[in-house]
Amino acid sequence: MPDRIDLRSDTVTLPSAAMRRAMAEAEVGDDQYGEDPSVNRLQAEVAALLGTEAALFLPSGTMANQVALRTLTRPGDDILVPTEAHLVLHETGAGAANAGVQFSIIGVNGTYDADAVHAAIKPRGHIVFPPTTLLVAENTHNRAGGIVFGADALRASLAVARDHGLRSYLDGARLLNAAIASGQPAAELAAGFDLVSMALSKGLGAPAGSMLAGSAELIGQAHRYRRMAGGAMRQAGILAAAGSYALAHNVDRLADDHANARLLADELLRGDDLELDLATVQTNIVVFALVERSGVPDAATFVERCGERGVLLNPFGPRVVRAVTHLDVSADDCRAAAKVMRAVADGR
Numbered sequence: 001m002p003d004r005i006d007l008r009s010d011t012v013t014l015p016s017a018a019m020r021r022a023m024a025e026a027e028v029g030d031d032q033y034g035e036d037p038s039v040n041r042l043q044a045e046v047a048a049l050l051g052t053e054a055a056l057f058l059p060s061g062t063m064a065n066q067v068a069l070r071t072l073t074r075p076g077d078d079i080l081v082p083t084e085a086h087l088v089l090h091e092t093g094a095g096a097a098n099a100g101v102q103f104s105i106i107g108v109n110g111t112y113d114a115d116a117v118h119a120a121i122k123p124r125g126h127i128v129f130p131p132t133t134l135l136v137a138e139n140t141h142n143r144a145g146g147i148v149f150g151a152d153a154l155r156a157s158l159a160v161a162r163d164h165g166l167r168s169y170l171d172g173a174r175l176l177n178a179a180i181a182s183g184q185p186a187a188e189l190a191a192g193f194d195l196v197s198m199a200l201s202k203g204l205g206a207p208a209g210s211m212l213a214g215s216a217e218l219i220g221q222a223h224r225y226r227r228m229a230g231g232a233m234r235q236a237g238i239l240a241a242a243g244s245y246a247l248a249h250n251v252d253r254l255a256d257d258h259a260n261a262r263l264l265a266d267e268l269l270r271g272d273d274l275e276l277d278l279a280t281v282q283t284n285i286v287v288f289a290l291v292e293r294s295g296v297p298d299a300a301t302f303v304e305r306c307g308e309r310g311v312l313l314n315p316f317g318p319r320v321v322r323a324v325t326h327l328d329v330s331a332d333d334c335r336a337a338a339k340v341m342r343a344v345a346d347g348r
């Protein structure tokens, strides 16, 4: 077993030697003058991949989400979001602070259907209700265990949103995981949304960067909000080259991460101290619970003890833990990690 198996997140992936070479050799220019050929190339590649007119390179997925909110809403608007959305739970209150919006949570376990959307829309121009102006989806959904949003429910939900004049935003930090797992092209998963984001810094293995894609008009507006957020960079092609490298080399292999997550889940279920729903293990995330029984530690203790034995994880609740597979962990690493995790859960 290696000294350390890091399953805290797919953000911990390190740039490979070949990726670093692509970065070192990248042609660059001042991106704020639109003169960085590597940034321009990456933006064109992502627009083509997602079937949109334009795309914009940003330093992080959180900034992509915040810029999308600024672009698509006005302060005081009501935004429909799935349960436990990154936008609500993982951005230190940014949506309220930056865009001044309020969130209404709809559906269950990270997804929703057309009826849930319909029931939550508050009418515009009403004397008391906040206007509902945006529908958000997260695909795959992180805290729900990396699940893929069902295509039919999503399509029907988007139709309701459109019929009521709402705009729509897809937080697709792990959209390519959804595409590989479901066999649907990324452009199909992105279709119907006004803006779509995608991370380069997670399972794709780039050191930094996220993309926002949509119409030329909306991306033009997003440009301004990126600048406002302090996210307009200069010779960013060094980073963009890593993104292009990742798109060329690290997409199909996401299937390996998904197989490893499934392997890890199966191994964890060989004991009876850990609980998880295998139906949620669709991509590279395994969210599991420690059963309520004397001798079985809580999540914080479990994570600490696993860490002492070289297996790094993230606690997600009092008895809930998340493990994420990625390109720097192998099937053997997952087997070894599961062995440690089962022993710790069993008080050994």
Ligand SMILES: *Cc1c(COP(=O)(O)O)cnc(C)c1O
Pocket: 059, 060, 061, 062, 063, 065, 086, 087, 138, 140, 141, 142, 171, 173, 174, 199, 201, 210
């Ligand atoms: C990681 C993540 C983000 C934000 O990405 P950062 O680059 O870490 O800011 C946004 N949405 C989802 C669903 C994520 O998992």
